[in-house]
Amino acid sequence: MVSAPAQFRKPNRASAAGISLLMLIFIASGVSAAIYTLKNNVQIEGEPGKIGGIGESPLASGTTAGEVSNKLVHFADDGIRRTFFSQYQVLNFVNSPSGSLERIMLKQRVATVGKRLVAVGPILNITTFDDFGRRTVTMKDARGPLHLVQGVTEVNSKYIKLETLFTKTPIIWETRLATSSMPTPILGKILKTHLDMKNPDDRLKIVRLYMQCERYREAMFELQSAIEQFPELANLKEQISQLRQALADRLIEEIENRQRAGQHSRVYAWLENFPSDGVAVETLLRARDLLKDYDEQSKQRDIVFAMFDKYASPLEEQETIEAIAKIRKEIFSELNINTLPRFADFVRLGEDPEIGFDQKLAMAISGWLMGQGEVTQNLAVAISLFDVRNAIREYLTSDNTEQRREILDHIAGLEGGTPTNIARLLNAMKPSIPLEQQAHEDPLHFTYETTGADDKIFRYVVQLPPDYDAYRKYPTIVSLHGAGNSPEQQIDWWAGSYNKQMDMRLGQASRHGYIVIAPEWTEDQYQASYQYSAQEHSRVLYALQESLHRFAIDTDRIFLSGHSVGGDAAWDIGLAHPDLWAGVLPVCATAGKYVTRYWKNAKHVSFYFVSGEMDGNRIAQNERDFNRYLNRSGFDTMIVEYKGRGHDHFQDDIHHMFSWMRFHRREFSVPEYNVTTLRPWDNYFWWAEFTDFPPETVTLPLEWPPTTTRTMEIEASVSPNNRIRIKSAAARISVFLTPDLVDFEKNVTLNVIGRERIVPVTASAEVMLEDVRLRGDRQHPFWARFDFSRAQ
Structure with missing residues (x-):
């Protein structure tokens, strides 16, 4: 966030505006805030506190960040929401830099007497804000629709405060919305209706607010307009350049974000049209470097094409030439900025005189098919990889068992059809079902x-x-x-x-x-x-x-x-x-039925809950499970509660x-887990599948609540010495393995269903492809499978 520059000062004849701006710079908010960094690297900022658990009032919290307490639930209040997280998840915290918010107070006829709203019912309708910052919220009440008129009473860069206005039957309710959620045209009309646009102080309030909201374009427009209206603000003209620079910096950040998201054509277009007027040299160089990188990659693409043809031209065997032609056609039509790194080894070693032209060609082909760093210098193997990849795609889309068997036999006869190569091909290939355009207005x-x-x-x-x-x-x-x-x-x-x-x-x-x-x-x-x-x-x-x-x-x-x-x-x-x-x-969300029984499973998956402070008794319904997650170690759970909000x-x-x-x-490769299950279809966890549960461990949804049913606990672990242990009451268990879990060069010890087997583990193309056909996960195919049954 860019704070107001110190140069935002006025001559003595208009000192009020200058004082207002100086107050923005030097007066801190008076609220002690902290920045928490969690073990998952998420940062949370707000006024800190601790409670013993969800259900306690945060207002009763008497501790601050860093204070020793037996209360394990932290929260940070940023004015619009409270974020709760566990003491066990805190990595560190620092005091938040002192600063201040530009708070613009708007006069409304606020309801100060009357019934206080204790719960926000289901929202039936919300009108748009009028120019005075008023809207009508219609919610469902026990006696029918309830119409409440709200008015904006405060605006700052973080939130907009809304309070119910005085009516014949006043109801008191305060809520808040994120300022970022209100479009500038609506916000601008509200502010200009309430503020005195003939007062330079008020004009500059809007400028400062927009700056803190990082709406630099709007801030620049408002400042220019204010200077035109009030000549005595002419000394602030240089601040327009600072706002223009802030806007350029923000644009660069957005460009880099879009680049990370893979939106290269749009990024390139933005860079080609990047503004230069009033922008710092450093920023322009940053933009030009990004554009230069794209141009260099475009040249690199042409180099790959030229080198490929150069090393393909000496080929003499017709069968090889025809096979290479098919591969060339695919590379030349599909190579782009996302796949260019696959040719890094080919380009790097392309001019090495000790490597033959056929070996270089093999590196290009295998890199294209298997990804960066996964190359072979054997041309026959590289060509066969193309056939293996195509056979894999055919296998994954086939519904015919006999056809799939024939494809497996075909792959087994190809030089490149090893399990290791299959895993690499799966990871690097496009999805098995081609994407066909549909008749939607939106092509995506x-x-x-x-x-x-x-x-x-x-x-x-x-x-x-x-x-x-x-x-x-x-x-x-x-x-x-x-x-x-x-x-x-x-x-x-x-x-x-x-x-x-x-x-x-x-x-x-x-x-x-x-x-x-x-x-x-x-x-x-x-x-x-x-x-x-x-x-x-x-x-x-x-x-x-x-x-x-x-x-x-x-x-x-x-x-x-x-x-x-x-x-x-x-x-x-x-x-x-x-x-x-x-x-x-x-x-x-509301915790119910299986959620309360499966709470231990939350240790293995991260949760981010969002709810409203006034959403009926939802917090009370979730309290038990929330506190289980927050008061125990190992649970990556965050709970966000919005003030004054409902469903x-x-x-x-x-x-x-x-x-x-x-x-x-x-x-993916979890070496140890302990989970709970009650339903027969909740039976697959990481690298093991469980079938035929004992009847006493099963409760179907229509049979809820369970009477004497006990949950089925599953314990599974892989030790570094290739030892696998699974404890479960299921009658049949299948174990799936990858080289990330066990060493395929050594025997594996399987202790499953109370029996121990020491067996060699062999990678299987059939296991890999059938696994991907059923699960669809091309990044993590299982390489081997072992089945166990209590009946054996």
């Missing part, structure tokens, strides 16, 4: 139909980010809609609505380069509650699995989220299948969500 929007566990057809919607490339792996959000809502609304919530003029969506998922998958997970649009059923689970998981075959998804960065009853589902599915998710983000969509938290997701990845 797709709708598909498939069947769930009940064989009923359901649809799911997928939104791709700008500049989507099938060779690049993208973080992904699986988003579950609430009652009465649709998958399309979830897409809009995350990625923004489609802007036809700009030919893109402007939401945060688009900005950060995330794929969004929104399945129609409920039986119909009228389903009002989550049923904890196999059908619901399957709709979520099948939509994801099918998407893995269609889209370039980073399987280590898949996040599950949901709103309202969709949040209930996300919480349950996240605990039931903790091995799938990099994190789970339930919004307005909301919390669009204004989306920036915090992406900040949290940026630091989270799934750990």
